[in-house]
Amino acid sequence: MPPDDPSTIDGDIWVRPRYLAGSTAIGDPALDPLLNLGWTLEHDDLANVYLSAPDRTIRLGYLPEGEDDGLWRINAYKDPFATPTWGVCFNDSCPTEVVTAFTTALATAYQQGPHAYLAAPDPSNTDQDPIHALSPLIKRGWTLNRPRGGVLALQAPDRLASCELTMKDLDPEDELTSRTARWHLWAGASIDAYAWYATASSDTPVGLVTAITACVSDPAPLPRWSQETHSYVQGLAQLTPARPPNPPAPTPLDVRRAARPTTLPARSIPRWSTTTPRPAAPGPRH
Template identity: 70%
Template structure:
């Protein structure tokens, strides 16, 4: 059971493990919250899509349940708010919401640090910008590097049901922002060709933001879900553990003291009738 969960507020009746098989919660609020907490602007269109903008318009998020494709979450950052995106990230409509929240939380922290953080271009060999740093959490948690193939570095979870691919060489910047042909692709399911969910990140996405997602994806703690909404998806692949109902907490000495203070004053002992084995039963009353 995850140590940080409050059993009184868990949204689900089972825990799903491994967490990358938990699917989406279909609730966008947790992913939007880290940016809205910074005072970013929130707008909606007539279809029900939501758009969040940084005050300087250099970072934009779209939550697009009525979008043109399955890219539910699209986040772009800009050197020039009127120019093309510097980097772009996409989470599809089946991606666990917790992974999106991990990204937006890291993005909010980077934005507060300034452009040198949220526009930090990856730099191989750098102490803090090397793309390999985003892979380290996966390696540390037992993911295995696949047999190398031309132009792609790939690593998979031990069960083969999740993976990360990093494409080397030159890519089309526009295609990276609008298709799955991006520098980074994270996925879960039985194959990358038809994944249960996926997330992509373009070439210049800061490594720290990608690392926040790989840290969250590979976390061994399970995620809570409602069984009837997820079981058909994870059947035969994931482990489901029933969420234990909360037990009433033991009263503290202060609780006992307060309860005693709320009780009415006791009556004199002489006025309280006592029962004993020698007491006579009540006599029958007169019959009508």
């Protein structure tokens, strides 16, 4: 729910549904959960940022100057010198809160140990079944389309966001370098006219993917600055003021009224004084 104090939010409008809010263009909130664990921070001459877990089993790249629109790339490794065990990507327009939900879950899993952040999906375990990651969407009214070509697809009630889970075999390299991944989530009018997208490869732990779907489907709006919202937000999202409007500037008449005395002179105000002697009460009758 929105905070009670408007001064505590970073924005002047609420955007609903939240998956149309777009990025805040500030990466710090999503980096903080991992930095707080003491992960190593590096950057290059282009202002790209790289985080590494102390044991080098997880690496994150925040790549505003990368080769494509994949702004956030997170890979995990069983062997620091081997190919990634799993990879997740968020493009440059993905709401920052969605990325933060993922990195927060990743920080928790990393503290629990490799069994949590390197655990591949397991259909025999309810919590580790890939379909479990879709449960937040289903509980919040997303509808399941008829499966086609081995793909389960869910759509938001307004049909402006979708999530696909591919059940067939996929090429591991394609999953790490393209949008052809086990989980594919996007917002927009269609898969080609997307506002943003996120992908997760086959062996991404189900709990981490669930953090993404839970955040995306959360009914609470997100704060944004109206002058920084994208055109698709203005046309498709519900925008409401997040701060009370500024009071209008006073008119000359308002100024004159304010200068008038608000009380009459003291001598014109009749009042009883508690110190004024009162006439004596009449004595008893005879």
